[in-house]
Amino acid sequence: MRFGVVIFPGTWSDCDFHFVIGEVLHQPVKYVWHRDTDLSEYDCVILPGGFSYGDYLRAGAIAGRSPVVEALGDFLAGGGFVLGSCNGFQILCEAKLLPGALLRNECLQYRCQSTFLFVENAETPFTRGLRPGQVLKMPISHGEGKYYGDAETLRILRGRNQIVFRYCTEAGEITKEANPNGSVENIAGIMNEEGTVLGLMPHPERAAESALGGTDGLLLFHSLIGSLIEDGSFLKR
C-alpha cells in the first residue's frame, strides 16, 4: 500500500507518520509537498499534525484551501483514502471533506495527554480490524480539538454511523471526565459518508511502538491495509 504524507509549512507530525509507515509497518511511503496536485501514485494520503501555515486565521483554514487539499476530491473519486490526524482533522473540516468544526479546547489550554477511545463504528476501512466497543489508548496534543456540529449535523452523523471514535474512560465509559477538550458527545473522530476519509484529533503515529507506550495506533493502519488487500482495490490502481 502506497502512502503519501503531506507537508504544509508548519507541519510537524510528517516525520513521525513517515517513520511509522516506513520503519514500523514497512510500507512504501513518500512525502507530498503542499503545492503538489498529482496524487495518482498513492493509495492513502495522510494529513499530519502541526500548525499548517501557522494556523493563522483559524486552525487548518489556509491549508484547507491549498493546492494539495483541493486535489483530494479527484483523488477520492479515483478510489483513494485520506487520513487526517490533529491538524489534519482540522484541515479536513475546513475543506468541507468532513462536516463540523474544531474549536478551542473548553479548558482554553493546550492539552498533551493520553486518552482512551471508544470504537463506535468497526465497519469502516480504517477500523474493520477492531471490535465495536473496543477501547484504544492514544495520545492527544492540541489546543483546538473541541469537535462541534449543530443538531442537524450530529443527527446525520449518528444516522449514517459516521462517528468512529468517542473519548472514554479506560473501562469504556463515555463520560464528561474522559473528554479532554469538551467535544460535543465526546467525539474524537469521524468519517465521511463513503468511509474513505477519516479525521481524528488523537495521534495514531504516537501509539505505534510499545517502547513509546502502546501500539493501538497501528490497528488503524492494519485495518486499512487489510481492507485494500481484501477488495483488491490497490491491485487495480
Place this chain on the structure above:
Amino acid sequence: MTGAEPKVTLDLAKAHGLTAEEYDRIIQLLGREPTYTELGLFSALWSEHCAYKHSKVFLRQFPTKAPHVLQGPGENAGIVDLGDGLALVLKMESHNHPSFIEPFQGAATGVGGILRDIFTMGARPVATLDSLRFGDPEDPKTRYLIGGVVSGISWYNNCFGVPNVGGEVAFAPEYRGNPLVNVMCVGLVRKDRIFRARAEGVGNPVLYVGAKTGRDGIHGATMASAVFEEGAEERRPTVQVGDPFTEKLLLEACLEAMATGAVVGIQDMGAAGLACCSAEMPSRAGTGMEVELSRVPLRETGMTPYEIMLSESQERMLLVVVRGREGEVRKVFAKWDLEAVEVGRVTDDGELRVRMDGQLVAQVPVRALTDEAPVYEKPTARPAWLDELHAFDPLDLPPPADYEQALLAILAAPTVASKQWVYRQYDHQVGINTLVLPGSDGGVLRIKGTRKAIALTTDGNARSVLLDPYQGGALAVAEAARNLACSGARPLAVTDCLNFGSPERPEILWQFSEAVRGISEACRRLEIPVVSGNVSFYNETEGQVILPTPIIGMAGLLEDAGWRTTQWFKGPGDRIALIGPEAVSLGGSEYLATCGRRVAGRLAPLDLTLEREVQAACRAAIEAGLVASAHDCAEGGVATALAEACMSGPGEIGADVALPSVGRLDLTLFGEGPSRIVVSIPPMAQRHFEGLMQEWQVPWRFIGTVGGDRFTLRVRGEVVVNLPVERIAHAWRTGFERYVA
C-alpha cells in the same frame, strides 16, 4: 558619516549603560568620538549580556575539555560526541527580564532564541526543558506571571514542534518582581555536518534570512544588563514578539540550505541582533565584514541605521555562503517562503563597516567590539548576615505535633507538588522519541537508528546556594548527575544558567564566584565538562534581589535505551533500598521552609567521592537489570522521595518502610542530604543486588517493601506515618494546581 544622528556625549553614553571609563576606552580604541550608530554597537556588545564582562574571570574555572567535547563555550551552543557519527548540541539560556515585563512573549521568545542557538549549529532540536522560578504563589501577580509564562512556552514550543521533556518550577518570595525563565534545548547533528558562527572566506557574500526587521527589542541586551526600578513594565516595547511558525520554516530552510554545502558560517540574530552577528562572526574568523543596511528587509518605514543594527526582531539569521552559490541557498529559502537577501560581504581588514545607501555610518575594528570589551574583576565580599543564618539550628524548633500533617504539607508545597498542570500544556511526544515523559527524575529520548538514548535534566536549589554558595553550586551539579544516574544514564556535559543579582555589589559577586567555584569543583570531580551556558545578572527589582540561582542543565547517555529507569515503584513485593550516606540536615530544607517558614541553618556535607560512587553503583545495578525504580532524595528528604515513588507513576501503589533513625524524627523523615537514592528491587534480583552493592562498597540498606494501598513509615519500630496512598497523592496532585486552576 551622516549628520542626522544625535550628537554623542558622555551623558548619552551613560544613558546607554556605559561608564565614563568605558566611554574613554571607546574613544581610545577608535581614535575619535564614536558616531551615534557606533555608540549603539558598543553599548550592546559591551553589555554584560554579550560581553560577560563581570563574569568572565570567574567562568575560566569551569572544566570545559574532555575527549568527547567537540565544541566548548564560545559558540552558539556546546557539542559532545555521541558515537555512531552523531553529536549532541546543548545550551541553556535565560529570558528573565522580558518575562517579567511581558510574560507570554518574554517566555515564548526565550524558547525561540534557544531553539535558534541549536539549529544554527546544524542540529535539529529534539527536546527542550524549562526551569522556572516565581514569587509567593498566594500573590495574584504570581498567578498572572505563571499563566503567561507557561502559555508562552507552550505556544512557541508546540507550534514549532519540539517536545518539552522536563524541567522544574520553584517558588520563593524573592522572585516576586523578578521571575526566572530558563530554557534548555538539545539537538542532534551528524558529526560531519556541524556549522559554526564564523565569517570565513574573504569576498564571500553575507545573506540575511528569515523574518523582516522591526523596531521590537531594541536594547534588549542592554535591558537585561541593568536592575529594574519602579515602572519596569513600561519597558514593554523592549520585549521582542515571537512567531514560532516563521521559526519552524527557518529551521527547515536552514537545515536544507546547510545540506547543499554552500553555507560557510551561520549565526542567529538574537541578543543585539545584526550588531552582534556582524561583529562576532568576523571576529571568530579573523576577518572583517561590510554591510549595507538599505538592503535589510524591514517591516517598518523610516528605521535608522542605529535601529536596524540593534533591533532584536525574532526569527532571523545571518549566513555567510560560498561566493557563486548564493542562488542555491536563495532557492531553498524561497521554497520555504522566506527572504534571503545579500546584505554584505566578508572582508580581510578586520573592520566592521556599516553603510546606509552607500554612506558610511559606522566603522569599528571587530575586535574592539568583541575581544577588547572590558573585563572586570570587581570586589567580592562574604555577606555578614550569613553567620546569622548559619547560627540558627532547626533542631531548636519544637518537633511537629503531627508527622502525617507535616508530610502532607510538604507534598502539597507548591515547589514539591505535581507540576502536571504545567507540562500537560507542553507537547512532550512530537518526534516519537520520548521514552520517559515529564514527571520522572530525567526525561529520556531514544536516538533513532541506534540502540542509544539520551537523558536530560535541569536542577537548581537556590536555598542551598543562599546558605552556602560554594556547596550549593556543587550540589546542583551533583543532583543533576544523580537524576541522570537514576534514569540509567552516564552524564556527558553541563550547560548552565547562572541567575544572580547585580555583580556591582560585592556580596552578590561573592555568591556568584563561590557558586562558580562549587560548580567547577563538582564538574571536575564528577568528570562532566561545561560546554555552554549563560549568565543572567541584575535580577533585582525595586531593591529586592533574587535568591542566588544557578541552574544546571545536564545531558547523559544510555548506551542501551533498555536501561532507562523511572522514579516510581512498579510491583508489589519489590524490596526498597536506600543507597547513600546517612548525613542529613534540616538547614535550608523544604520542611523548614514549609513548616517553619524560614530558610536558615547549615547544609549536610557533600562528599564528591562518595557522590560519584553512589551514582556509579546505582547505574551499575540498573545496567545489570536489577532495578525496577530509582529516585533521587531531594527536597523534602527521604519521606518525600518515598511518597513520590508511590504516586508519581501511572498507577498508585503503597509501601511499608522502616527508616534508619538519624536523630530526631523530623530530621530522620525530612532531613536533606546529598548522594542518596531510593531504589526498588524485584525479589528475584535481591541477592544479585546485595552482591553488587558489596562490590561497590557504598553505604546502603534495605528499608522496606512495595505493595498495598497504604504509605507506612516506621522509625525505631514505631509507626510514624500511616496514610492511604490516595490521600498523599491527593495532597501532591492538588498542591500546585490550587493556586493556578
